[in-house]
Amino acid sequence: AQKVTQAQTEISVVEKEDVTLDCVYETRDTTYYLFWYKQPPSGELVFLIRRNSFDEQNEISGRYSWNFQKSTSSFNFTITASQVVDSAVYFCALGYWGKLQFGAGTQVVVTP
Amino acid sequence: GAGVSQSPSNKVTEKGKDVELRCDPISGHTALYWYRQSLGQGLEFLIYFQGNSAPDKSGLPSDRFSAERTGGSVSTLTIQRTQQEDSAVYLCASSLDTVGEAFFGQGTRLTVV
Numbered sequence: 733a734q735k736v737t738q739a740q741t742e743i744s745v746v747e748k749e750d751v752t753l754d755c756v757y758e759t760r761d762t763t764y765y766l767f768w769y770k771q772p773p774s775g776e777l778v779f780l781i782r783r784n785s786f787d788e789q790n791e792i793s794g795r796y797s798w799n800f801q802k803s804t805s806s807f808n809f810t811i812t813a814s815q816v817v818d819s820a821v822y823f824c825a826l827g828y829w830g831k832l833q834f835g836a837g838t839q840v841v842v843t844p
Numbered sequence: 845g846a847g848v849s850q851s852p853s854n855k856v857t858e859k860g861k862d863v864e865l866r867c868d869p870i871s872g873h874t875a876l877y878w879y880r881q882s883l884g885q886g887l888e889f890l891i892y893f894q895g896n897s898a899p900d901k902s903g904l905p906s907d908r909f910s911a912e913r914t915g916g917s918v919s920t921l922t923i924q925r926t927q928q929e930d931s932a933v934y935l936c937a938s939s940l941d942t943v944g945e946a947f948f949g950q951g952t953r954l955t956v957v
Contacts, residue, residue, distance in 0.1 A: 823887065
């Protein structure tokens, strides 16, 4: 069975601080994909990033970066220099063949 | 269309009635998914369509739930004899292929009274 754990329920920061969201996953599959999605107050889930299980290279995309460590089954996500518009619920997801297992989500609150 | 379109955006129904929720995926996307988001259960996978293959129905919570996809495009999720626990936001998503990023619609908020 697949499982995604986001231990942080809510994170509150002041604008310009960095925010790191933790994600730990469990799967018996050797090939899988990991995702981060953002759900702003409007409700629509917005795709942020995707990594496959064979690519542990960590990257930076604008203010977003991620740290994928297969050895610890973790896929953490960082927002650098947070902005008020980053306030949303962030979901980590694990999947293959279209069936995504989502974590419970982490509410990020960025105050001016 | 430019994005995934779902209708209606809100639906209030009486317990025991049947409801149909519609999803228009992004043109050209072969994969289509239905998810449900509720306070108690978070985001749950319901069903997945890929091209002409048989759908993966493993997430449907009961036989009151069914879905079809006509012509490889529009999909309808049907809930028969609705119950109060069916109240949730039903999200549809589509992707270009089976492992590509899924683009989600705005969802249909279903309230069973």
